[in-house]
Amino acid sequence: MKSALDTALIFLSKRALTHYELKMRLEKKGYAEDEISEAMERVEGWGYINDQAYALFFSQSKLSIWSRKRVQQELLRRGINSSIIEDVLDQVFKAEQELFQCLNLAQKMWSQEAQRWETSYQFKKTYAKIPRELFLKQKIGQKLAQKGYPLYVIHQVLEEASRWD
Incomplete structure:
Protein backbone atom coordinates (compact mmCIF):
# COMPACT_ATOMS: atom_id res chain seq x y z
CA MET A 1 0.00 0.00 0.00
CA LYS A 2 1.26 3.48 -0.87
CA SER A 3 1.93 6.00 1.86
CA ALA A 4 -0.42 8.93 2.40
CA LEU A 5 2.30 11.24 1.10
CA ASP A 6 2.64 9.27 -2.15
CA THR A 7 -1.12 9.27 -2.62
CA ALA A 8 -1.32 13.00 -1.86
CA LEU A 9 1.34 13.71 -4.48
CA ILE A 10 -0.52 11.61 -7.03
CA PHE A 11 -3.73 13.56 -6.32
CA LEU A 12 -1.89 16.88 -6.59
CA SER A 13 -0.19 15.87 -9.84
CA LYS A 14 -3.61 15.63 -11.49
CA ARG A 15 -5.00 19.02 -10.39
CA ALA A 16 -4.67 21.63 -7.70
CA LEU A 17 -6.59 20.85 -4.52
CA THR A 18 -7.44 22.78 -1.40
CA HIS A 19 -6.27 21.65 2.01
CA TYR A 20 -9.77 20.38 2.79
CA GLU A 21 -10.18 18.50 -0.51
CA LEU A 22 -6.85 16.71 -0.17
CA LYS A 23 -7.53 15.78 3.44
CA MET A 24 -10.96 14.38 2.55
CA ARG A 25 -9.53 12.33 -0.31
CA LEU A 26 -6.86 10.86 1.94
CA GLU A 27 -9.44 10.05 4.63
CA LYS A 28 -11.59 8.38 2.01
CA LYS A 29 -8.63 6.18 1.07
CA GLY A 30 -8.50 5.01 4.69
CA TYR A 31 -5.24 6.48 5.93
CA ALA A 32 -4.72 7.07 9.65
CA GLU A 33 -5.15 10.60 10.97
CA ASP A 34 -1.50 10.97 12.03
CA GLU A 35 -0.26 9.79 8.61
CA ILE A 36 -2.61 12.27 6.90
CA SER A 37 -1.40 15.11 9.14
CA GLU A 38 2.23 14.31 8.38
CA ALA A 39 1.59 14.16 4.64
CA MET A 40 -0.39 17.41 4.74
CA GLU A 41 2.43 19.20 6.58
CA ARG A 42 4.97 18.01 4.02
CA VAL A 43 3.02 19.05 0.93
CA GLU A 44 2.15 22.41 2.52
CA GLY A 45 5.82 22.92 3.38
CA TRP A 46 6.75 22.28 -0.22
CA GLY A 47 4.13 24.80 -1.34
CA TYR A 48 1.96 22.28 -3.16
CA ILE A 49 -1.11 23.39 -1.21
CA ASN A 50 -1.92 27.06 -0.86
CA ASP A 51 -5.59 27.89 -0.31
CA GLN A 52 -5.01 31.62 -0.87
CA ALA A 53 -3.39 31.08 -4.28
CA TYR A 54 -6.01 28.46 -5.18
CA ALA A 55 -8.86 30.84 -4.33
CA LEU A 56 -7.26 33.66 -6.31
CA PHE A 57 -6.71 31.53 -9.41
CA PHE A 58 -10.17 29.97 -9.19
CA SER A 59 -11.86 33.36 -8.78
CA GLN A 60 -10.00 34.86 -11.73
CA SER A 61 -10.88 31.91 -13.94
CA LYS A 62 -14.60 32.20 -13.11
CA LEU A 63 -14.74 36.00 -13.19
CA SER A 64 -16.39 36.27 -16.59
CA ILE A 65 -18.94 33.48 -16.24
CA TRP A 66 -20.05 33.36 -12.58
CA SER A 67 -21.37 35.86 -10.10
CA ARG A 68 -19.42 36.79 -6.99
CA LYS A 69 -21.87 34.88 -4.82
CA ARG A 70 -21.56 31.71 -6.89
CA VAL A 71 -17.76 31.82 -6.70
CA GLN A 72 -17.99 32.39 -2.96
CA GLN A 73 -20.29 29.41 -2.50
CA GLU A 74 -18.05 27.16 -4.59
CA LEU A 75 -14.94 28.14 -2.65
CA LEU A 76 -16.76 27.52 0.65
CA ARG A 77 -17.80 24.11 -0.64
CA ARG A 78 -14.16 23.36 -1.38
CA GLY A 79 -13.27 24.09 2.24
CA ILE A 80 -11.54 27.45 1.95
CA ASN A 81 -11.68 29.75 4.96
CA SER A 82 -14.27 32.54 4.61
CA SER A 83 -11.75 35.28 5.48
CA ILE A 84 -9.49 34.12 2.63
CA ILE A 85 -12.48 34.06 0.30
CA GLU A 86 -13.51 37.62 1.18
CA ASP A 87 -9.96 38.93 0.69
CA VAL A 88 -9.66 37.26 -2.69
CA LEU A 89 -13.10 38.31 -3.90
CA ASP A 90 -12.43 41.91 -2.91
CA GLN A 91 -9.30 41.80 -5.07
CA VAL A 92 -10.89 40.10 -8.05
CA PHE A 93 -14.52 41.24 -8.28
CA LYS A 94 -15.49 44.84 -8.84
Whole structure:
Protein backbone atom coordinates (compact mmCIF):
# COMPACT_ATOMS: atom_id res chain seq x y z
CA MET A 1 0.00 0.00 0.00
CA LYS A 2 1.26 3.48 -0.87
CA SER A 3 1.93 6.00 1.86
CA ALA A 4 -0.42 8.93 2.40
CA LEU A 5 2.30 11.24 1.10
CA ASP A 6 2.64 9.27 -2.15
CA THR A 7 -1.12 9.27 -2.62
CA ALA A 8 -1.32 13.00 -1.86
CA LEU A 9 1.34 13.71 -4.48
CA ILE A 10 -0.52 11.61 -7.03
CA PHE A 11 -3.73 13.56 -6.32
CA LEU A 12 -1.89 16.88 -6.59
CA SER A 13 -0.19 15.87 -9.84
CA LYS A 14 -3.61 15.63 -11.49
CA ARG A 15 -5.00 19.02 -10.39
CA ALA A 16 -4.67 21.63 -7.70
CA LEU A 17 -6.59 20.85 -4.52
CA THR A 18 -7.44 22.78 -1.40
CA HIS A 19 -6.27 21.65 2.01
CA TYR A 20 -9.77 20.38 2.79
CA GLU A 21 -10.18 18.50 -0.51
CA LEU A 22 -6.85 16.71 -0.17
CA LYS A 23 -7.53 15.78 3.44
CA MET A 24 -10.96 14.38 2.55
CA ARG A 25 -9.53 12.33 -0.31
CA LEU A 26 -6.86 10.86 1.94
CA GLU A 27 -9.44 10.05 4.63
CA LYS A 28 -11.59 8.38 2.01
CA LYS A 29 -8.63 6.18 1.07
CA GLY A 30 -8.50 5.01 4.69
CA TYR A 31 -5.24 6.48 5.93
CA ALA A 32 -4.72 7.07 9.65
CA GLU A 33 -5.15 10.60 10.97
CA ASP A 34 -1.50 10.97 12.03
CA GLU A 35 -0.26 9.79 8.61
CA ILE A 36 -2.61 12.27 6.90
CA SER A 37 -1.40 15.11 9.14
CA GLU A 38 2.23 14.31 8.38
CA ALA A 39 1.59 14.16 4.64
CA MET A 40 -0.39 17.41 4.74
CA GLU A 41 2.43 19.20 6.58
CA ARG A 42 4.97 18.01 4.02
CA VAL A 43 3.02 19.05 0.93
CA GLU A 44 2.15 22.41 2.52
CA GLY A 45 5.82 22.92 3.38
CA TRP A 46 6.75 22.28 -0.22
CA GLY A 47 4.13 24.80 -1.34
CA TYR A 48 1.96 22.28 -3.16
CA ILE A 49 -1.11 23.39 -1.21
CA ASN A 50 -1.92 27.06 -0.86
CA ASP A 51 -5.59 27.89 -0.31
CA GLN A 52 -5.01 31.62 -0.87
CA ALA A 53 -3.39 31.08 -4.28
CA TYR A 54 -6.01 28.46 -5.18
CA ALA A 55 -8.86 30.84 -4.33
CA LEU A 56 -7.26 33.66 -6.31
CA PHE A 57 -6.71 31.53 -9.41
CA PHE A 58 -10.17 29.97 -9.19
CA SER A 59 -11.86 33.36 -8.78
CA GLN A 60 -10.00 34.86 -11.73
CA SER A 61 -10.88 31.91 -13.94
CA LYS A 62 -14.60 32.20 -13.11
CA LEU A 63 -14.74 36.00 -13.19
CA SER A 64 -16.39 36.27 -16.59
CA ILE A 65 -18.94 33.48 -16.24
CA TRP A 66 -20.05 33.36 -12.58
CA SER A 67 -21.37 35.86 -10.10
CA ARG A 68 -19.42 36.79 -6.99
CA LYS A 69 -21.87 34.88 -4.82
CA ARG A 70 -21.56 31.71 -6.89
CA VAL A 71 -17.76 31.82 -6.70
CA GLN A 72 -17.99 32.39 -2.96
CA GLN A 73 -20.29 29.41 -2.50
CA GLU A 74 -18.05 27.16 -4.59
CA LEU A 75 -14.94 28.14 -2.65
CA LEU A 76 -16.76 27.52 0.65
CA ARG A 77 -17.80 24.11 -0.64
CA ARG A 78 -14.16 23.36 -1.38
CA GLY A 79 -13.27 24.09 2.24
CA ILE A 80 -11.54 27.45 1.95
CA ASN A 81 -11.68 29.75 4.96
CA SER A 82 -14.27 32.54 4.61
CA SER A 83 -11.75 35.28 5.48
CA ILE A 84 -9.49 34.12 2.63
CA ILE A 85 -12.48 34.06 0.30
CA GLU A 86 -13.51 37.62 1.18
CA ASP A 87 -9.96 38.93 0.69
CA VAL A 88 -9.66 37.26 -2.69
CA LEU A 89 -13.10 38.31 -3.90
CA ASP A 90 -12.43 41.91 -2.91
CA GLN A 91 -9.30 41.80 -5.07
CA VAL A 92 -10.89 40.10 -8.05
CA PHE A 93 -14.52 41.24 -8.28
CA LYS A 94 -15.49 44.84 -8.84
CA ALA A 95 -19.13 45.90 -8.48
CA GLU A 96 -19.36 47.49 -11.93
CA GLN A 97 -17.80 44.37 -13.45
CA GLU A 98 -20.53 42.17 -12.02
CA LEU A 99 -23.21 44.57 -13.27
CA PHE A 100 -21.71 44.55 -16.78
CA GLN A 101 -21.42 40.76 -16.75
CA CYS A 102 -25.02 40.38 -15.56
CA LEU A 103 -26.22 42.82 -18.21
CA ASN A 104 -24.53 40.85 -21.01
CA LEU A 105 -25.93 37.58 -19.73
CA ALA A 106 -29.42 39.04 -19.39
CA GLN A 107 -29.37 40.34 -22.97
CA LYS A 108 -28.50 36.86 -24.24
CA MET A 109 -31.24 35.35 -22.11
CA TRP A 110 -33.71 37.99 -23.32
CA SER A 111 -33.23 37.03 -26.96
CA GLN A 112 -33.48 33.31 -26.16
CA GLU A 113 -36.60 33.70 -24.05
CA ALA A 114 -38.16 36.07 -26.61
CA GLN A 115 -37.76 33.36 -29.24
CA ARG A 116 -39.35 30.82 -26.91
CA TRP A 117 -42.20 33.26 -26.28
CA GLU A 118 -42.81 33.63 -30.00
CA THR A 119 -42.75 29.89 -30.68
CA SER A 120 -44.49 28.38 -27.67
CA TYR A 121 -45.15 30.38 -24.49
CA GLN A 122 -47.66 32.80 -26.00
CA PHE A 123 -49.84 29.91 -27.13
CA LYS A 124 -50.16 28.33 -23.69
CA LYS A 125 -53.31 29.24 -21.80
CA THR A 126 -51.45 29.77 -18.52
CA TYR A 127 -49.26 32.49 -20.07
CA ALA A 128 -51.78 34.03 -22.47
CA LYS A 129 -52.87 36.81 -20.09
CA ILE A 130 -49.35 37.82 -19.04
CA PRO A 131 -47.79 40.64 -21.07
CA ARG A 132 -44.73 39.53 -23.01
CA GLU A 133 -42.31 42.00 -21.41
CA LEU A 134 -43.42 41.15 -17.87
CA PHE A 135 -43.10 37.44 -18.59
CA LEU A 136 -39.60 37.85 -20.00
CA LYS A 137 -38.48 40.00 -17.06
CA GLN A 138 -39.77 37.43 -14.57
CA LYS A 139 -38.13 34.54 -16.39
CA ILE A 140 -34.78 36.30 -16.73
CA GLY A 141 -34.89 37.63 -13.17
CA GLN A 142 -35.37 34.09 -11.86
CA LYS A 143 -32.50 32.75 -13.93
CA LEU A 144 -30.15 35.53 -12.83
CA ALA A 145 -31.08 34.97 -9.18
CA GLN A 146 -30.31 31.26 -9.60
CA LYS A 147 -26.89 32.21 -10.92
CA GLY A 148 -26.25 34.13 -7.70
CA TYR A 149 -26.49 37.74 -8.82
CA PRO A 150 -27.61 40.17 -6.09
CA LEU A 151 -31.16 41.48 -6.35
CA TYR A 152 -30.09 45.12 -6.69
CA VAL A 153 -28.01 44.16 -9.75
CA ILE A 154 -30.90 42.17 -11.22
CA HIS A 155 -33.26 45.13 -10.75
CA GLN A 156 -30.81 47.49 -12.48
CA VAL A 157 -30.42 45.09 -15.38
CA LEU A 158 -34.13 44.51 -15.81
CA GLU A 159 -34.77 48.26 -15.88
CA GLU A 160 -32.64 48.30 -19.03
CA ALA A 161 -34.65 45.44 -20.53
CA SER A 162 -37.37 47.60 -22.04
CA ARG A 163 -34.79 48.96 -24.52
CA TRP A 164 -33.76 45.53 -25.83
CA ASP A 165 -36.64 44.94 -28.22
